[in-house]
Amino acid sequence: MAFQPGRRLEVLMLSWPADYSDAWTLSQSAARNGVGLHSGAQCRVRLGPAERDGFWVGRLQHPQQGLQRLEPALVTETRLCTALTLDSGPLATVEHLLAALAGCGITQAEIWVEGDEIPLLDGSALNWVEAIAEAGLAPLGARPPVALLTAPLTVQQGISFATALPAQRLSVAAAVEYPQAAIGRQVFSLELTPQRFVEEIAPARTFGFRDQVDQLRAAGLIQGGALDNALVCDGDRWLNPPLRFADEPVRHKLLDLLGDLALAGLPVAQVFAYRGSHGLHTALATALSVSNGPSASPAP
Numbered sequence: 307m308a309f310q311p312g313r314r315l316e317v318l319m320l321s322w323p324a325d326y327s328d329a330w331t332l333s334q335s336a337a338r339n340g341v342g343l344h345s346g347a348q349c350r351v352r353l354g355p356a357e358r359d360g361f362w363v364g365r366l367q368h369p370q371q372g373l374q375r376l377e378p379a380l381v382t383e384t385r386l387c388t389a390l391t392l393d394s395g396p397l398a399t400v401e402h403l404l405a406a407l408a409g410c411g412i413t414q415a416e417i418w419v420e421g422d423e424i425p426l427l428d429g430s431a432l433n434w435v436e437a438i439a440e441a442g443l444a445p446l447g448a449r450p451p452v453a454l455l456t457a458p459l460t461v462q463q464g465i466s467f468a469t470a471l472p473a474q475r476l477s478v479a480a481a482v483e484y485p486q487a488a489i490g491r492q493v494f495s496l497e498l499t500p501q502r503f504v505e506e507i508a509p510a511r512t513f514g515f516r517d518q519v520d521q522l523r524a525a526g527l528i529q530g531g532a533l534d535n536a537l538v539c540d541g542d543r544w545l546n547p548p549l550r551f552a553d554e555p556v557r558h559k560l561l562d563l564l565g566d567l568a569l570a571g572l573p574v575a576q577v578f579a580y581r582g583s584h585g586l587h588t589a590l591a592t593a594l595s596v597s598n599g600p601s602a603s604p605a606p
């Protein structure tokens with residue numbers, strides 16, 4: 307069952323692109339503030355239209371430094387989030403914002419930030435989807451040609467793996483397995499469209515484990531984590547129910563996967579991640595951007 311957001315968002319959701327075949331940017335700008343998950347500091351983001359393909363980051367306080375295009379090679383840390391090292395400095399926790407932009411069908415946008423982290427907001431991509439809806443989408447015609455895979459591409463880390471198979475459309479699947487009974491084994495797959503992303507994936511929130519929370523806090527991490535921006539699992543129960551979906555954790559894994567893949571642009575492929583992590587997802591994004599070279603055939 308799809309998560310039912312507030313009426314305001316339902317009204318705004320009426321005109322998402324039908325699929326990912328066209329290029330889109332934002333019509334105008336939209337901004338959000340909030341705390342960063344790891345630093346606990348206030349951060350601000352202003353999204354706006356971009357003239358070139360891709361996602362471009364600039365610093366609100368140093369606009370003269372210009373913009374830098376995001377790509378998987380900028381990833382320098384994937385332990386708890388996807389963190390980049392840009393020419394202008396570090397930028398952590400980019401995955402939910404990038405998932406929202408790419409998932410909604412945006413292929414190019416400017417992301418102006420104040421602070422070294424993208425705000426966590428409610429732990430899902432829903433607030434970013436609202437910001438995108440508020441800004442509106444502007445059509446740019448057909449999406450620039452995307453190289454299609456000619457053979458399966460797999461990356462593996464321990465028992466985890468992610469694979470991209472040749473396909474004519476984007477479909478995504480994830481499977482997770484946790485010893486904690488509240489999560490256990492979950493699988494979720496769908497042929498992705500912007501509408502399905504907004505309804506089925508964007509509302510799924512970050513989750514963590516009670517026994518790790520104290521350790522991470524002591525290590526100076528997750529200073530901005532709270533029971534209102536992350537689901538916390540305690541063995542066979544959740545500390546802060548209700549869940550938005552019975553299988554919210556695996557849907558959040560898909561959200562993270564999409565955000566990490568968006569560093570290279572969403573592929574036209576069938577993608578599956580088994581026990582995914584930011585390290586695994588960004589390795590697949592790197593492999594996809596490398597395969598986007600002369601050996602792959604252009605889309606018709």
Ligand SMILES: [Zn+2]
Pocket residue numbers: 401402512558561562
């Ligand atoms: Zn996440």
